[in-house]
Amino acid sequence: MDYFIELLFGGLTRGSIYALIALGYTMVYGIIGLINFAHGEIYMIGAFTSFIIATVLSIYGFPLLAIVVIAGLAATVWSSAYGFTVEKLAYRPLRKAPRLAPLISAIGMSIFLQNYVLLAQTSDFLPFPALIPEFAFMEPVAHIVGSSDLVILITTTLVMIGLTFLIKFTKIGKAMRATAQDKTMAVLVGINVDRVISATFIIGSALAAIGGLLIASHIGQINFYIGFIAGIKAFTAAVLGGVGSIPGAVLGSLVLGLTESFATGYVSSDYEDVFAFSLLVLILIFKPSGLLGKAETKKV
Amino acid sequence: MRLGLQKKLFITAVALGFAMAVPVTGIAGDTIKFGVAGAQSGDLASYGLPTVKAAELVVAMYNAKGGINGKKIELLIEDDVCKPEVATNTATKLVTDGVDVVLGHICSGATKAALPIYKEAGVVVMSPSATDTGLTFSGDYPNFFRTIAHNDAQAIAMADFAINTVGSKKIAVIHDKGDYGKGLAEIAKKLVEESGKAEVVLFEGVTPGAVDYSAIVQKIKRKGADTVLFGGYHPEASKIVTMMNKKRLKVTFISDDGVKDDTFIKVAGKNAEGVYATGPKDTSSNPLSGISIEAHKKAYNADPGAFYEAAYSAAIALLNAIEKAGSTDMPAVVKALRTEKVDTPVGKIHFDEKGDAVGVGFVMYQVKDGKYMEVK
Numbered sequence: 001m002d003y004f005i006e007l008l009f010g011g012l013t014r015g016s017i018y019a020l021i022a023l024g025y026t027m028v029y030g031i032i033g034l035i036n037f038a039h040g041e042i043y044m045i046g047a048f049t050s051f052i053i054a055t056v057l058s059i060y061g062f063p064l065l066a067i068v069v070i071a072g073l074a075a076t077v078w079s080s081a082y083g084f085t086v087e088k089l090a091y092r093p094l095r096k097a098p099r100l101a102p103l104i105s106a107i108g109m110s111i112f113l114q115n116y117v118l119l120a121q122t123s124d125f126l127p128f129p130a131l132i133p134e135f136a137f138m139e140p141v142a143h144i145v146g147s148s149d150l151v152i153l154i155t156t157t158l159v160m161i162g163l164t165f166l167i168k169f170t171k172i173g174k175a176m177r178a179t180a181q182d183k184t185m186a187v188l189v190g191i192n193v194d195r196v197i198s199a200t201f202i203i204g205s206a207l208a209a210i211g212g213l214l215i216a217s218h219i220g221q222i223n224f225y226i227g228f229i230a231g232i233k234a235f236t237a238a239v240l241g242g243v244g245s246i247p248g249a250v251l252g253s254l255v256l257g258l259t260e261s262f263a264t265g266y267v268s269s270d271y272e273d274v275f276a277f278s279l280l281v282l283i284l285i286f287k288p289s290g291l292l293g294k295a296e297t298k299k300v
Numbered sequence: 301m302r303l304g305l306q307k308k309l310f311i312t313a314v315a316l317g318f319a320m321a322v323p324v325t326g327i328a329g330d331t332i333k334f335g336v337a338g339a340q341s342g343d344l345a346s347y348g349l350p351t352v353k354a355a356e357l358v359v360a361m362y363n364a365k366g367g368i369n370g371k372k373i374e375l376l377i378e379d380d381v382c383k384p385e386v387a388t389n390t391a392t393k394l395v396t397d398g399v400d401v402v403l404g405h406i407c408s409g410a411t412k413a414a415l416p417i418y419k420e421a422g423v424v425v426m427s428p429s430a431t432d433t434g435l436t437f438s439g440d441y442p443n444f445f446r447t448i449a450h451n452d453a454q455a456i457a458m459a460d461f462a463i464n465t466v467g468s469k470k471i472a473v474i475h476d477k478g479d480y481g482k483g484l485a486e487i488a489k490k491l492v493e494e495s496g497k498a499e500v501v502l503f504e505g506v507t508p509g510a511v512d513y514s515a516i517v518q519k520i521k522r523k524g525a526d527t528v529l530f531g532g533y534h535p536e537a538s539k540i541v542t543m544m545n546k547k548r549l550k551v552t553f554i555s556d557d558g559v560k561d562d563t564f565i566k567v568a569g570k571n572a573e574g575v576y577a578t579g580p581k582d583t584s585s586n587p588l589s590g591i592s593i594e595a596h597k598k599a600y601n602a603d604p605g606a607f608y609e610a611a612y613s614a615a616i617a618l619l620n621a622i623e624k625a626g627s628t629d630m631p632a633v634v635k636a637l638r639t640e641k642v643d644t645p646v647g648k649i650h651f652d653e654k655g656d657a658v659g660v661g662f663v664m665y666q667v668k669d670g671k672y673m674e675v676k
Contacts, residue, residue, distance in 0.1 A: 003522050011515040017511055035479045125535050127567045143548040219512050221567045229509040264515035270505045
C-alpha cells in the first residue's frame, strides 16, 4: 500500500508540473488557435532566471524564504516579458496569415530560444540550489512524500484556484473568454483583443516560470534543453485533456503524470513513454477533442 | 581519353619506375621488420597517425642503442584506411614483405579482417586501439594482443566490484536505454547472474531528460536492492542519486566512466558523496608516460594524438618480447609477451592467455569530499 501511495504522489507531482506548463498551451490555443511551441522554452527561461537570481542572492546571504520569493518573482516577470515579446515579434505580424505560418514561426522561436540560452549561458548541466527546504515535520513520511512534492502540489493547487478566479470573475478574464468565443464580436463590443492576447501570453508564461522554478528545485539540475521534453509532455497533456480547455489541461496533466508513474512502478520504466503516448492515441481515437474538449472542425 | 604515343610511353615508364621502387626497400640486409598498419589517411587518419609516430620514436630509440640482438629494426608502414576490405590487402602486403611483428591495426573491424592472414603467416599482432571484445575472447587469434582495455572491461570491473568488494547481494541494474549505457548494463547483468553470488532484482531503462525519476527510485527501494549498477551518463546519474537521497534510500551506487566526470559532482553536490565510478587508469604519475610525451613534442613539436601512449607501449612490449625471446618466431614471442613484464607508459604490463594486457584498463574511483579518488 505504501508503494501505491508513493507512486500516486510521484504521479501527482509530475502531473502538477505538466499542468503548470500545459495551461499556457491551452490558454493560447483557446484564444488564437495557435500551438505555441516556444512555450517549453519559456519554462526553461523561467528556470534559468530563478537559477541566476537564487545563486546571486545566496552569495549575499539572503534567507531562504526571501530567495524563493525574489527568485520566483523575477522568473515570473522575466518569463512573462519573454512570452509577451515572442507573441509581439513572432505571432502578431502573422495574425491574418494562414494557420501554418504562425505554427512554423513558433517552432523557429523555440529553436532560437534554445540556442540563445545555449550560447548566452552554457551547454553544461548546472546545479540548481535546493530552494525548497526539507521540512522537519515531513521527516517521518519523507520516504513516501518529500517536502518538495508537497510544496509543488500546494503551489499548483493555489495557482489553479487563482487562475480559475481570474478567468471567472475579473474583467480581463471575461474579456479573455469573450475573445476565445468570437474574436470579431469581441472587437465590436469594445474589447482590445491585442491586449487580451498579450495578457494571455503573460499569464501562461508566468505559470510556466513557476513550474520551471519548482521542478528545477525538485530535481536539482537544469540545462538549455529541459524545456523541449517538458514542453512535449505538457503539450501531450493539453491535447489529452482537450486543447483549449483549462480544466481539461489540468485533468490531462494529472492523468498523464499518474499513467507514467504507475507504468514505471508496476510495469517497467522502459515503457513509460509507450504507455503515456498509447493513452494519448486511445483517447484521441475515441474522443478526438480530448477528455474535456469541445468538438471543433478546424484543427491544425 | 586519347593519349599520344609519347605520353603513353612516359606513363608506362613512370608506372614501371613505381613498380620497381617498391621491392628495393625490402631487400635491405638482415633486419627485424616491424610492421605498422592502420588508418593513415581518410576520415579516421587521426586515430592511426599517432601510432605511426609512436612506432617511429620507439624504433629510433632502439636503433640508437644498436638495435635488438645486433639487428637493426626496419619499419614497414601500411595504410588500411580503417576498412576491412583494404586491411586484408594491407596484411597480405606486409606478410609478403616478410614482416616479423605488426603494430596495428587501429579499427576493430579492420583488425578482425586482417588477423587470419597474420595467423596463417605466424606473425604476432598488437593493437593499441581495437577494443572489440571478441578479438581476444573468441580465442581464435592466439597471435593477437592489445594494450587497450576491451569493450566489456568496464562492465566486468563494475560487476566484479559490486560482487566481490562491496559484497552486494541484491543488485538493481539501471541504464539510460542508449547504446553505451544499455550495452554495459546488459553485460554487467549477465556477469552478476553468472557469478551466482548476487541476484539481479531489477533491470530497467530510464528515459533521459524525463521530468523526474521518483517512480524508478521507489521501485529500486521496493525490490530491496542494496546496490545500483548504472550504465549511462552523468545527467541521469545525478538525478537518480539526488532522488534517492530525497526518498531516504541508502544504497551503493556504482557507475561507469560516463559518470566519472567532474560535472557529476558539481551537479549532484553532496548527493554524489560515496558514489563509485570506473574510469581509465590515470597514467600521468608514471614517469615513462611523461618521457614518451616529451619525445613526441621534441620530434614533432606537437602534443600526441589518440592512442599514442597505448601504441608507444605496444611497440615497446613487442620489441622487448623479441629481445627476451631472442627470435621473431611466433611461439617464442607469444611466450615472452605472456611471461616477461615490461615497463611502458601505461604501466608495468604483461599479457594474459587471451591477449589482453594485465594492468591496463579500468580502475574504480569513489567520490570523497567532492573529488574522485582511486579506490585502492
